[in-house]
Amino acid sequence: MRKPLIALLMLLTICPCWSQDQAEEQIIREADWKDTEQQIKVKPTVSDQAIEDRFERILKVSQRINEAQVKVTEGVLVLEGWTREEANRDWVEAAANRTEGVIAVVNDIELRNIDQWDLQPAVTEAVGLYEQIIRALPKITIALVLLLITWLLVKFTIALAVRAMKNKVHNPFVLRMTARLFAIPVLVVGIYLVLQLTGLTQLAVTVIGGTGLMGLVIGIAFKDIAENFLASILISIERPFKIGDYILVNGHEGVVQSVTTRGTVIMTLDGNHIHIPNAIIYKNTIVNVTANPNIRKNFTVGIGYDDNISEAQHIALEVLQKHDAVMDDPEPQVLVENLGPATVNLVVYFWVNGQQNSSAKVKSAVIRLVKRAFDEARISMPDEAREVVFPEGVRVYQEDRPNEPKPIAEKTHEPQSNVIEQDLSNEVDDIRKQSAANQLSDDKDNLIKDG
Structure with a gap:
């Protein structure tokens, strides 16, 4: 009786422990099954x-x-x-x-390693570019048509502006420039529409918004061009010279051939073309020799102290009055300039019509005739005295020679006129003819062609 009771008590003690272990094992198995179900689904949601x-x-x-x-x-x-x-x-x-x-x-x-001779990337890029061009062909075609329409509208606007201002603005350059200013809005709108159509929206906004792109380009890249352009406008308006004028500017001199938006072309007396930027023309002093046809020339002649000054003045003045190329109005003058070491210096002033005669040729003729008149009147023209100092003295030796008469040099007679002075025409006329025959620019580009 005692043994069965002990066995029953031991069985009751073991059973709860067995039941608890079995429950924990069941929980672990369920958790593993749930994790497996989250990672791999038996029925996929996407094919x-x-x-x-x-x-x-x-x-x-x-x-x-x-x-x-x-x-x-x-x-x-x-x-x-x-x-x-x-x-x-x-x-x-x-x-x-x-x-x-x-x-x-x-x-x-x-x-794969990079092969230097592998052309596949270039081929792929070319194919992609070709496909992009094919896709963009409709837009490009419409953009070209729109550009053509814009160009026609710009030309029409310029022609309309020229017709409207022709009677009010007489300067051809200013007229063309003003007409083109009226066409700028049409051009800007046309370019904006083309850029918008081709998908360059940001660039189109930049163009139409005026973000300073034009000012930046002109201020940096085209500074000299813009400066010369503005100077050409001022020269065209102020007209300091005209075509054919003989001018001196910045060390250069010659006949004005043309004035363009960039520079002024002059032809020198040597027949060379000189292209001077308009900015230099406008900033420097301009001497227009032919603006006034009358040119005053002068030269100095010295007579001896023993000669009659009034007589010498009268003789020189008479020579000037008799010369056909010397103008009577303004009248010529012969004035005493100063008393030199050995001569009384006279200055001869006279005027020449620069359009009809060469001032250099007339001056040459007048000097020769004054010298001839002084010789005939026995008015001396001595050389200036020169003093030579010999610190150690000068030894003089006399040589015994038979008395021989010294030959007297015969004085040549100066003619009234010579072959050189037969043609006193202005050489600038020849340069004008050469300039007209050798134009470097078209007549339509000349800003002062109407003279």
Whole structure:
């Protein structure tokens, strides 16, 4: 009786421990089953074909893998193709792992070294560029048509402005420039529409908004051109000279041939063309020799102290009055300038018509005739005295020679006129003819062609 009771007590003690261990094992099994169900679903929510199509589009947009191929079987995504960069390969694998419905990724993408003679990238780029051009052809065609319409409207606006202002603005250059200013808004609107049509919206906003692009270009790249252009406007308005005038400016002198928007062309007496920028013309002093046809010339002649000054003045003045090329009004003058070391210096002033005669030729003729008149009147023209100092003295030796009469040099008679002075015409006329025959610019580009 005692033994069965002990066995029953031991059984009751063991049973609770067995039941508790069995319950814990059951809980662990249920938890493992739940984790397995979260990782691998028996019924996939996305089909293999949908995953394959989706990832193929991703690879096409990214353009990271060449010759890419995607295969999906039971949620396992297999990638094939090649690339030159490890980063592209890792990026595609990471994107595949984040794709919905993908259980595992098999990355068979190949890494290839860069071949210097591989033309495939260039071919791919050329094909892409060709496709872009084909897609953009309709827009390009419409843009070209719009540009043509804009050009026609600009020409029409300029012609209309010229017709409206022709009677009010007489300067042809100012008239053309003002007419083009009226056409600027039409041109800007046309360019804006073309840029907007071709998809360059930001650039179109920049053009129409006036962000200082034009001022920046003119101020930096075209500073000299803009300066010469503005100077040409001022020269065209003020007219300091006209075509054919003989001018001196900045060390250059010659006959004005043309004035363009960039510079002024003059022809020198040597027949050379000199192109002077308008900015230099406008900033420097301009001497217009032919603006006033009358040119005053002068020269100095010295007579001896024993000669009659009044007589010498009268003789020189008579020579000037008898010369055909010397003007009577303003009248010529012969004045005493100063008393030199050995001579009384007289200054002869006279005027010449520069358009009819050469002032240099007339001056040459007058000097020769005054010298001839002084010789005939026995008025001496001595050289200035010179003093030579010999610190050690001068030894004089006398040589015994028979008395021989010294020959007297015969004085040549100066003629009244000579061959050189037969033609006193102005040489500037010849330069004007050469300038007209050798124009460097078109007549329409000449800003002061109407003289």
